[in-house]
Amino acid sequence: MNGSKDMTTAELTSGVRIPLIGLGTWPLAGEDASAAVAQAIEGGYRHIDTAENYANEAAVGEGIRRSGIERSQLFLTTKFNSEWHSKDGVLEAFGHALKRLRTDYLDLFLVHWPNPAQGQFVDACEGLQRLVDDGAIRAWGVSNFMPAHLRIVHGAGLRVPLNQVQIDPEHGQPGQLAYHRDHGILTAAYSPLGRNGAFLSHPAVTGPARELDKTPAQIVLRWHIQHGRVAVPKSANHQRQRENLDVFSFVLTQGQLDAIDALETGAPPRLDSDTYFH
Numbered sequence: 001m002n003g004s005k006d007m008t009t010a011e012l013t014s015g016v017r018i019p020l021i022g023l024g025t026w027p028l029a030g031e032d033a034s035a036a037v038a039q040a041i042e043g044g045y046r047h048i049d050t051a052e053n054y055a056n057e058a059a060v061g062e063g064i065r066r067s068g069i070e071r072s073q074l075f076l077t078t079k080f081n082s083e084w085h086s087k088d089g090v091l092e093a094f095g096h097a098l099k100r101l102r103t104d105y106l107d108l109f110l111v112h113w114p115n116p117a118q119g120q121f122v123d124a125c126e127g128l129q130r131l132v133d134d135g136a137i138r139a140w141g142v143s144n145f146m147p148a149h150l151r152i153v154h155g156a157g158l159r160v161p162l163n164q165v166q167i168d169p170e171h172g173q174p175g176q177l178a179y180h181r182d183h184g185i186l187t188a189a190y191s192p193l194g195r196n197g198a199f200l201s202h203p204a205v206t207g208p209a210r211e212l213d214k215t216p217a218q219i220v221l222r223w224h225i226q227h228g229r230v231a232v233p234k235s236a237n238h239q240r241q242r243e244n245l246d247v248f249s250f251v252l253t254q255g256q257l258d259a260i261d262a263l264e265t266g267a268p269p270r271l272d273s274d275t276y277f278h
């Protein structure tokens with residue numbers, strides 16, 4: 001393994017590395033999604049993140065084919081809805097995902113929401129572990145699981161490799177991240193640049209941007225990476241895609257990281273995983 005590859009990826013499970021920057025694809029659809037994915041891969045992205053609920057898996061698959069990349073060079077993540085929360089259901093969800101994406105395996109397959117009222121997310125995780133054991137997917141994980149949900153999964157004897165949650169400088173979810181740290185769960189940040197977050201124009205971000213000749217988005221993505229997180233920023237814009245991937249050639253100081261950490265507001269994520277699901 002060469003050094004530069006190592007710097008841009010993290011170990012997810014034994015023998016499986018995940019690129020630290022992935023392309024988020026919500027709410028891209030149809031031709032917009034295909035074109036954005038093809039353009040991203042041509043520009044160097046090797047990690048694409050989609051979901052059943054984004055209703056764009058077929059278009060994402062089309063973009064992957066259009067790019068001409070070999071499947072083995074790409075890390076592909078998708079997620080499934082609560083209707084598949086059973087061991088057999090996960091197998092069925094997997095079959096549907098492969099068909100829509102027109103691929104023959106997944107690198108990472110995630111439970112999209114825990115839906116605790118339904119009470120079957122442990123079965124979903126067990127179904128995913130079975131897919132890994134069978135070699136159908138390379139790794140599994142969850143998304144939007146709060147510590148209370150993760151505790152139940154761990155109580156069933158499973159180890160969760162990754163949780164994809166909403167994290168940005170103003171939504172740092174310190175309790176959530178501490179749980180991940182204590183239990184060896186890799187964090188993937190969705191909406192890593194927020195949605196119109198004021199932090200992109202805060203001096204804690206614009207200061208280092210000026211100093212390092214980077215954009216505020218690059219500073220925030222670098223902050224995620226130096227905290228050991230994967231980030232999946234979404235953009236269909238060519239220039240933004242390029243800058244979002246170009247975050248491995250500079251380093252923030254501890255003081256700069258601390259200043260961005262201090263933007264934390266204590267605000268919860270946009271959606272409440274105890275009640276929201278699809």
Ligand code: A2P
Nearest residue numbers: 024026191192193194217233234235236237240
């Ligand atoms: P756009 O898609 O117009 O480029 P999400 O929460 O779904 O990840 O949304 C990402 C948001 O961050 C979008 O509004 C996206 O805008 C914006 N964004 C992505 N990359 C950049 C960037 N480099 N600079 C500023 N905003 C960005």
